[in-house]
Amino acid sequence: MAVLVVNQAPDWNQELYQATLDRAIPDPSNPPAGLIAHFAAPGAEGGWQVIDVWESEDALRRFLEGAVMPAAKELGAPPFDTKVVEIYNSLIP
Structure with a gap:
């Protein structure tokens, strides 16, 4: 799922x-197996989110x-918090 x-x-x-x-995905035209979509942006309260x-x-x-x-x-990156939830529904126009 x-x-x-x-x-x-x-x-x-x-x-x-x-x-x-750049180290994890050196060739963006060849994404990792299983990746459907990826978005990255500044966090609403600072920091970074993916x-x-x-x-x-x-x-x-x-x-x-x-x-x-x-x-x-x-x-030497600091740790990050990961939350994973199953997707109930999606709509991709």
Whole structure:
């Protein structure tokens, strides 16, 4: 089942996000298996947020553990909070 993923990172900024993304997905034309959509923006109360839709939580976990966490660790990035919920409905015009 598809999942909605919200990552909140109060101590991140656009530059740290971009550096992490460049390492985790070096070729944006070849996104990770299972990724449906990816959005990133400043947080409403500061920091940075990333909102994704994944085909499954397993696909998300493989990407986080195999690419994002190693990249963030390499950059010395502070931790971020991840919330995952199953998608009930979607509308894509």
